[in-house]
Amino acid sequence: MAVDAVRRIGRGLLAGIVLLAPMPAVADAIDEAQAARLEDLRRRIAGEVQLTVFELLDELVYHWKQSPPFAAETPVVLADVTVPVGLGTGLVGLVENHLAGLLLSNPDSRVALSHCPSCTAVVVRSGPKGTVVSRGLDNPEVLARVGGPGGRHGLHLDVAAEGAWLVLRARITRLTPDLPIVWSRTLTTAAGAPSLLRESDHLKSAAEARLEHREALLQRGPLTVPIRFSVRTYAAPALGFATRILETPVVSPPPVLWIQTGLELALTQARAWNASFLFGFAFVPEAYDGLMVQTRMSRLISGSARSLDGPDVYLFLGGALMTLQGLAVGPFTNGDYAELVAATSSPDEVRATFGAFHIGLEIRVGERIGASVFLENMPAYAESETVGDFMQTPFIDFQSLGAEVSFSF
């Protein structure tokens, strides 16, 4: 029995050793995996809260603009910035940079960031009562002796994560021996609230920014009605044709003014792609009148989505079919202008109908007003004696240069 018991104990110990032997390695692997997962999680959270922190800083500086903490511009040392416990210190650098940018863009906040290396350095002071080790900021008497700033203030910022809320606390301390706190503020926002993304040099209150955002969203109907004023100019004939001027004068086509309207359709919510279909009308007394239809596809190239508070640039491609009549239209008929004028009994008999393809750039502000320039290729006038080329490329030549101003409703 005793031998059996010893054997059982021995087997148990052996099994225990066999089972426990790899445990440290497994535990290390789990620890490493957990640490990596935690690090990933911290990085994700820091990325998510960054915009919200910036939002709170915007609000803080906006508040300073509305009610400055000082009567005159005052140098302030950024004493310390702390971020939510559990997040890395990378966010601190982003907060400092954003705040510095905001204060530089908004001098009317009367808070001027000041550089003070001795303020954050550790200073040691020995006296009859003992030796005190502290930061320069926490010991203004020592700071003054080592040539620190006089009459300045220290700004302390703390960002805390409280449940679903991100809280920014700020306080300003006068750097005198008694270190009185002269100003403080606590700002809170829900982390899930959409960021307002205010421009640093055009700060608005949160209420104003939300209203503007809401109005911008409401304006985002897919259909708009543009009214467009355009002028198309046509190139003079090339030199080879001009040499004939001595024999038969060549008259270049006149600029044609158009008023266009129709529909424009935003193909995406971001208004990255737009399509338009317009009718146009041209009328200059004693010269010409005409009709046109035009279709165009535009692509936003200044960003991935329409800007709410800045201009947008679109690249567009399109085609137009135009018909013009009147004496001034003669050069579009590809015939001898003098003969044509002599042969016609009525100006309405001089008529030209042609198609064109255009490419251009448009700059728009607030989906309300836009200006554009474009080049137009007119296949019917590729070899014309009366219409030259504004630009020649190996693949396509452009006979017309146009400009437009648009108003959208």
Next chain:
Amino acid sequence: MEFWLFVALFYLPSLLEDAQEPMDGWLPAAVELENLDCEPITVDGARQIAPGRIPEPSARGDFLERRAVICRERLMSPGIRRAGDDAMLSGLSGHAEEMAALVAALEPDERERTWLVETFHPDPAVGHKIGFAVKNALMGRSLKVSDRAPTLAAGDIQVIGSLEPAAAYPLACTRYAAAGSLGAGDGLLAIVLRDRSETILHAGICTDGRWRWMR
């Protein structure tokens, strides 16, 4: 049988509706629900926040007692911070306001002093946040607050460090006053975590060399 059908018809819909309600649902909460901060709000408030999610009351009455709960995802997932610290920091604003209320409730001659705030917490980062929040809360109540920290001589620290908390804080208070670190016009609000497993903060004040536990 008819009775049970009657009961089922009346109660089953609401039972199913409440099954996964974050606050008092009877099914186990999903993992993602554990990371939500939920609080009840009025039904009218919910209709304003999320139009269309809660039906408008019928003209004839809807004969239902509606409740609304607003839930937001917590910023810090479980595990990022020590559980005790997370519990403390998640309610930091409330804790700070409670501390400030203690000072604001003092007699005017004490309340009008310049208040210094010291935090005694094992984690300096958490202690810093608590101190910051309490200072702002005191400022919010229009009290005079200083960023100065009272100091003690090395010998005092050695003696005080060897004592039990019940004796250490009163002695430290006496020494602050004796060394002139805490003047006649100053008051010290000390925020203390007495046990790492606690999630409540204790508070004591030191004025004129006299220590009092306030909480």
